[in-house]
Amino acid sequence: MIELKNISKSYGGVRALSEVNLSIEYGKIHALLGENGAGKSTLMKVLSGAIKKDGGAIVIDGREKEMDSPKTAREEGIGIIYQEFSLVPELTASENIFFNQLGKSFWLDWKGLHKRAAALVESLGFKLDVKKKVCHLSVAEQQIVEIAKALTSDIKLIIFDEPSDVLGAHEVSILYKVLEELKRKNIAIIYISHHLQEILQISDSITILRDGKSVATVENKNLDNDKLIALMLGKELQHIYRERPGVPARGAVFEVSGIQLPMGDSAVGLTARSGEILGIAGLVGSGRTELLRAIFGADTAKRKKVSINEQQIKTNAPAISVAYGIGMVPEDRKKEGGILGQSIRDNISITNYGLITSGFGFIKKKIEDEHIAALVDRLKIKCASIDAPVSSLSGGNQQKVILAKWINSGAEILLIDEPTRGVDVGARSQIYDILFELANKGKTLIVVSSDLEELMSICDRILVMKKGGFRGEVTKDAFSEEKLLRLAIE
C-alpha cells in the first residue's frame, strides 16, 4: 500500500495543499478528482519527486520515504505519465521505452532492443512499429510508449494525468484495456481525469480534492455524475452537459469542398448554416484537426474551394481567412492557441487591431481598456487584471481568452477544435453557454471533439470522420453514442 499522510505544500503565501491524505492499494485504480487548481497536479508532483513537500509523509509498504528527486521516486517504483509526454521525439519508440537503461552497456543490441520493446508493447494489448521515431507516432501511440517506458523498471504505482484527454473514443477503450493489464500485474494506479463518466466506469475508489484539501474518499459504489459533482463543488449543480436554449437563426451558408487530406482517398467537403453548431466526430488520426486546419488555411490545401453564400473566397493563409470572418480555436491551446507569455489584453486584441488603433497602428488605450474589460466580463474570465499573462490563468480561462479573441475579431464562422479539453467542470458549462450564445446570434460553429457526449449535447448535427473522409451524418433527433462510435470505427 502507498500512503500519503498529511501532505502540505505552499507556494509563497498561497497554500496549494493542506494536510492531504490519500492511500492507494496495489492492483486498484484510484481516481483523483477536483477542479483545476484544486491541487491534483501539485500532489502528484510531490509524490513523483518533482517538487518538495513542506510537511507530511509518503509511506510505501509501511516505510516512510523521502522523494527528493524524480530519480528517487522512480527508484521507489513510482512512475508518472504526464499529459505532455516526456519522450524524445527524434529517437525510436524502442529507444524511448528503454531510455533509462540505454547507458548501461557500451554496445547496443538493436535487434534485441526492438524485440523486447515490441514484446512489452504487445503485453499491453497493442501493436506498434517500435522502430519508428516517436515524432512520427500518433498521440495515442506515444502514450502507449510512455506507459511501456514506465514498465521497464520495477514499478509499483503509475500516475496517469488526464490520459484520455488526448485520445479518441477508440483509443480510450485501448487505454482501459491497458489499465486492466496493469491491474492484473498488481500495479497501483492513480488516475486523474475531468471525465466523470470515465471515472465512474473504471475506478475502484475516488478521492476528491477541493481547494488543496482532500474532502472525501469514496468507494465507487452507488455513485453517479451528480453526486460526484456535488462533492467536487461542495454543492449541487445542474447537468454539465446542457441543452441549447433559444431558436437558432438560419441564414448564410458556409460551404467547403475539394479538400484532400493526407490520410484520405478522396476529397472531402461540408456545408454549415449560420446559427448551426455542426459537430465533427471521429477517432484521433481520422483527419478532424487536419480538416479544420485546411479550411482555415493553417496548412496549405490544393484545389480547396470555400464559399460563403455562394460567394467563393480564398483562404490560403490564416490572415486571409480572418479577414473573411473565419476564426479557429486550435486543438493545442499552449502551442497554437494562446500567446501564453503575453497579457490577456494582447491575446484578445490581436485579431482585430483595426478596432483599437488610429492611423499608423497607434493604440487608443482607453478604448482598448473598455473593450477588453467588457469581453473579459462577458465571458466571465477569472483574472487579476487584463494585463496578467495568459500563462497565469487556469486551462478553462485560457480557453475563454481564445474564444474572446475570436469574438473580438467579429468572426462569423468559428472552427473550434476540442472546445473543453483540460477544462474543469465549472468552466466547461460556461464555455458551452458562450458557444450557444454565438450560435443563437447567427454565427456558424464547426466543433471537433473527442468527447461524444459533449458533441451530442451541443451540436445540431454531427458528421463522423474516418481515414480523411466522412462516413456519415447524424442529426439531433437520431443522436446516440453507439451510432456515432459505429460510424467512426466500422
Added chain:
Amino acid sequence: MMRIKTIPGKFYQYNTVIIFILMLIVSGAITENFFSVNNISNLIRQSAPIGLISMGMLLVILTGGIDLSVGSVVAMIGVAFSMLSYEVYFPVAFGLSLLTGLAIGAVSGYLVAYRKIASFIVTLAMMSMVRGAGYLLSKGAPISVGPHSSGILVLGSGSVWGIPVSAIILLIVFTVLYILLKYNIFGRVVLAIGSNEEAVRLSGIAVKRTKFVVYGVCTLLTALAALLMVGRTGVGTPNIGVGLELDAIAAVVIGGASLAGGKGSLLNTLLGVFILSMIGNVMNLLDITSYLQQIIKGVIIIAAVLFQRS
C-alpha cells in the same frame, strides 16, 4: 500563485537600473576623473553607436531571432561611406550608406522570414559576406573621408549647447522606438511573435512581414551607428567592429531580455550599453591592460545576468 509571479516580475525590471546605479557609484568612487564633463561626454560618444546597434538587436531578439552581422555591417558601411564621400555630396553619401545598411538587413530578413532559415545561420553567413565586401571595397586599407563630407565629423564629435550630437541622435532613435514598442501595434506583434509565433500566425497576423522588418531596422540602425563611428575618427576602417555583435547581445541580455524572445525592455537595453561602456571606461582610467579587461568584462556580464535573475 499568479500574484506571487507578477510581483517579482516588476522588481525584475528594476534590477538593471540597480546595476546601473551601482556601477555609477563604484566608478565614481574608484576613479578620480570619472564624473568630469570631459569623461562623461566621451563616455556618451563611445556608447552612442553601440546603443543604436543594441536597440536594433533588441528588436530582433524580441522576435526570437539574432543578428550576428552587425559588426561587419559597421565596418562595411564605414568604408562605403568614405568611398562615396569622394564621389557624391555628403547628404547623398549619407543616405546611400543608410540604404545599403537597410538592404543588408532586408536580405537577412527575407531569408529568415520567407525562406525560413535559422537567423543564426543567415546572419552568420551575412557576417562573413559583409566583412568580405568591406575588405574588397577598401582593398584592406582604411579610407579617410573626402573633403566635401567633413560634415560627418559634426555627427561624431560635435556638440549642440554642450550636448554631443551623437547623444541627441541616440535619444531621438530611442524615443521613436520606445513609442513604437509601447504605443503601436508593431511592439505588440514583435513581442507576441517572440512568445508564440505559430499562435500569432493563426491569429491572422502577417508574421513574415514583421520579422522581415526587424532585420531591416536592425541593420539600418547599425548603418547609422557606423556613420557616427566614422564621424569620430574621420576614417572608414574595414577591420573595425569585430565582436561588436557580442557587445550588443550582452547589452540586451544585461537589460533583462530573454534570448528566446518575447521579453525585453528598450530602456534597460540602453542601460545595459552604458553599464558595458562604464566597465571599459573605468578600466581604462585605472590603466588595466586590455587583455585583463576582456576577462573582467566577461565576469561582470555573467554577474549582471545572475543578478537579473535573483
